[in-house]
Amino acid sequence: MATHLILQKIFQTGIVSEPAPQADPALRTREQELHADILKVFGQSVAIRHLDAGSCNGCELEIHALNGPHYNIEGMGVKFVASPRHADMLLVTGPVSRNLEVALKRTYDAMPEPKWVVAMGDCGCSGGLFGESYASCGKVANVIPVDVAVPGCPPTPTALLQGILAAVSQGRESTGT
Known part of the structure; x- marks a missing residue:
């Protein structure tokens, strides 16, 4: 009986909430701006092949943080693929160990044109703590051409997103697309 009275009161009163406020673009974070920039540059999607050339992880x-719900990189059309034959971009981490030098070259050669290479982290950009030695070729650019180097130990996910965008933006400008 009481439920009937409550429902009757709700129908008589109607909706009393305020209308939803308008969006304030000034409140957007840099990550949201990056998402919009990436969608503009990529169009549909971009496929990335990640290769660990000897990093500390x-x-x-x-x-991995990029693939989480906060950054939602896949929602922006950026996906990681298992085969270099399906990749637009090669993301390399770590100094290139002598054992992975040939694998890195083969991965790069297997990618279709146009292709972009992003060296991630201090080790990938400069050889980091490991440098060049009997066991390490040093930076990625010593083995294959690098389009963008994203420094940091490790770089933040936002810095990595900026590096990915920089590589693709540069590639689109040079190909005229």
């Missing part, structure tokens, strides 16, 4: 943790 610090950079890989930041890459």
Whole structure:
């Protein structure tokens, strides 16, 4: 009986909430701006092949953060693929160990044109703590051409997004698309 009275009161009163406020673009974070920029540049999507050339896995943790709900990189049309034959971009972490030098070259050669290479982290950009030695070729650019180097130990996910966008923006400008 009481339920009937409550429902009757709700129908008599109607909706009393305020209308939803308008969006305030000034409140957007840099990540949201990056999402919009990436969609503009990529159009539909871009496929990334990640290759760990001998890293400590610090950079890989930041890459995993990109796939989480906060950055939602896949929602922006950026996806990671298992085969270099399906990739537009090669993301390389770590100094290139001598054992992975040939694998890195083969991965790069297997990618279709146009292709972009992003070296991630201090190790990928400069050889980091490991440098060049009997066991390490040093930076990625010593083995294959690099379009963008994203420094940091490890770089933040936002810095990595900016590096990915920089590589694709540069590539689109040079190909005229």
